[in-house]
Amino acid sequence: MIVTRTRLVGVVAAAVLVVGGGVAFAVSQGGDHSGGHGMSGHDMPGGTGTSWSGPMMDMGGMPGMSMRGDRVMAMSDRAFLAMMIPHHRMAVDMARIQIARGREPEVTRMARKVLADQEREIGQMRGWYRDRFGEDPPDIPMSGAMMMMGMSMDMGELESTGEPDRVFLRMMIPHHAGALLMADAVLAGTPRREVADLATRIVASQSTEIGEMQRVRERIAPPLG
Numbered sequence: 001m002i003v004t005r006t007r008l009v010g011v012v013a014a015a016v017l018v019v020g021g022g023v024a025f026a027v028s029q030g031g032d033h034s035g036g037h038g039m040s041g042h043d044m045p046g047g048t049g050t051s052w053s054g055p056m057m058d059m060g061g062m063p064g065m066s067m068r069g070d071r072v073m074a075m076s077d078r079a080f081l082a083m084m085i086p087h088h089r090m091a092v093d094m095a096r097i098q099i100a101r102g103r104e105p106e107v108t109r110m111a112r113k114v115l116a117d118q119e120r121e122i123g124q125m126r127g128w129y130r131d132r133f134g135e136d137p138p139d140i141p142m143s144g145a146m147m148m149m150g151m152s153m154d155m156g157e158l159e160s161t162g163e164p165d166r167v168f169l170r171m172m173i174p175h176h177a178g179a180l181l182m183a184d185a186v187l188a189g190t191p192r193r194e195v196a197d198l199a200t201r202i203v204a205s206q207s208t209e210i211g212e213m214q215r216v217r218e219r220i221a222p223p224l225g
Contacts, residue, residue, distance in 0.1 A: 074189035075182065081129045081195070084182055084202075085137050088118040088125075091175055094168060097158045104165040106216055110209065111168065117205065121198065128194060169217040176206040176213075 091114050098111035129137045154171075161167045183199035183206075191199065 075185035076189060077186065077191050077195045078129075078133060080182055080186040080191070080199070081125050082137050082140060084179070085122055085125050085129070086140060087175075087179060087182070088122045091118050091172065091179075092122070093155060094158060094172060094175070097155070098164060098168040101159075101164040102168065104216070104220060107165040107168060107220075110172075110213060110216075114172070114209070121202075124194075124198065132192075163221075166217070166221040169213050169221075173210055173213050173217070176210050179206050180210075 095111040095115040095118075099108055099115065102108040102111065126137060129135075158164065158167050158171060179202055183202040186195060186199050187203075
């Protein structure tokens with residue numbers, strides 16, 4: 001199954017609308033990044049304190065995110081790392097449950113790849129954050145911004161369902177979509193080389209995985225998965 005970029009945009013948009021509870025979210029693929037109400041990367045405060053909570057986060061914004069209305073125009077390196085680390089951790093947690101409970105070998109193979117790739121990337125990102133900002137990445141509370149990035153998942157359902165393969169795919173597809181949105185947002189800014197390289201790899205690998213997961217989802221749980 002070949003997934004075109006056009007189709008992926010549709011998958012991402014639909015997935016984020018579901019995960020974010022109807023919050024409209026889109027990433028600009030270029031153009032003027034000025035005029036947003038978010039903070040630029042160099043204005044962003046430290047990773048702890050009230051900057052990571054409150055009305056800005058609840059409305060879908062966060063420090064280091066440049067927005068215009070409800071559209072994310074760009075994301076700083078710091079914001080990207082601070083959000084992608086817990087985003088990856090959630091994927092690792094889901095993958096571990098699937099490996100323990102899954103019945104479909106193809107789905108479990110996908111989960112093992114997610115686990116290996118994202119544990120490795122977590123280690124890289126944590127090291128970059130400490131080296132550049134002199135502190136550990138922050139613990140970010142759940143908020144509108146987090147839900148928009150595919151981070152509102154019911155782990156209890158995955159742990160208790162009688163259909164772990166179907167539920168894993170239903171949860172992981174929009175979760176991957178959130179990673180694509182963050183990757184596109186940081187690439188729309190001026191990321192450091194290593195961050196840009198990671199974001200580019202995430203777009204390539206997780207775009208492919210979305211297509212593979214949707215194909216299997218359609219096979220094991222038609223018509224809607």
